[in-house]
Amino acid sequence: MIHLISQAEIVSTIRRLALEIDRDYQDRVLVLVGILKGSFIFLADLVRELDIPVENIEFLRLSSYGSSMVSSGRAKIIMSPPPEAIAGKDVVVVEDIVDTGITTDTALRYLQNARPASLRLCALLNKPTRRQVPVKIDYLGFTVMDLFIVGYGIDFDQKYRQLPDIYYLEEEQQKQTYKNPNLVVEKNKVDKEDWEDKGDKGASLLRHRQNI
Numbered sequence: 001m002i003h004l005i006s007q008a009e010i011v012s013t014i015r016r017l018a019l020e021i022d023r024d025y026q027d028r029v030l031v032l033v034g035i036l037k038g039s040f041i042f043l044a045d046l047v048r049e050l051d052i053p054v055e056n057i058e059f060l061r062l063s064s065y066g067s068s069m070v071s072s073g074r075a076k077i078i079m080s081p082p083p084e085a086i087a088g089k090d091v092v093v094v095e096d097i098v099d100t101g102i103t104t105d106t107a108l109r110y111l112q113n114a115r116p117a118s119l120r121l122c123a124l125l126n127k128p129t130r131r132q133v134p135v136k137i138d139y140l141g142f143t144v145m146d147l148f149i150v151g152y153g154i155d156f157d158q159k160y161r162q163l164p165d166i167y168y169l170e171e172e173q174q175k176q177t178y179k180n181p182n183l184v185v186e187k188n189k190v191d192k193e194d195w196e197d198k199g200d201k202g203a204s205l206l207r208h209r210q211n212i
């Protein structure tokens with residue numbers, strides 16, 4: 001597992017995204033729609049950085065990948081907000097990663113049918129080299145290469161979502177992990193000096209870098 005994006009970089013990027021959204025949605029009533037499961041951590045951090053009032057937070061769950069490394073080419077809607085939560089609202093869809101674009105495109109089309117006043121997309125990560133369906137990202141965190149990303153809500157076979165940083169899997173590790181579904185991250189491999197005291201928004205928050 002190779003380290004790609006640190007917590008500090010994620011925090012500062014989310015602050016930037018929140019400022020952009022605050023600026024654009026002043027005097028408007030914002031509804032956020034998180035695409036489950038991957039966006040749950042990003043959405044939780046983003047919403048706490050927003051200064052504008054958020055009227056409602058809804059979730060849309062789609063599934064396309066199963067436990068395979070490749071997209072099945074289809075996105076199925078498993079759970080969706082009630083249409084009245086979307087109709088007439090200024091909606092920002094919150095997505096962890098746009099890869100082929102199939103999931104996000106399906107989500108945006110579905111929500112557009114519910115007639116929001118406006119519909120925009122905020123994505124933490126973009127993998128443009130893999131795109132199959134065009135997707136317009138209005139608020140973007142990072143562009144990444146064609147790597148299998150895990151951490152910060154993003155899984156491989158449902159694992160690794162809990163990692164505070166963003167990593168990518170090496171090819172050999174992908175194979176091993178796939179063969180052994182019980183393989184778990186060795187969370188306790190943390191050296192004492194890796195602990196650091198970070199002051200965030202006045203609060204002293206003890207965090208650690210996981211040494212995986």
Ligand code: PRP
Pocket residue numbers: 035036037038039062063064065066071075095096097098099100101102103104154155
């Ligand atoms: C991942 C990710 C995005 C989607 C992007 O979700 O969270 O929603 O894939 O891929 P795409 O652009 O190729 O469609 P996944 O379907 O793995 O479900 P999950 O969020 O529950 O992990």
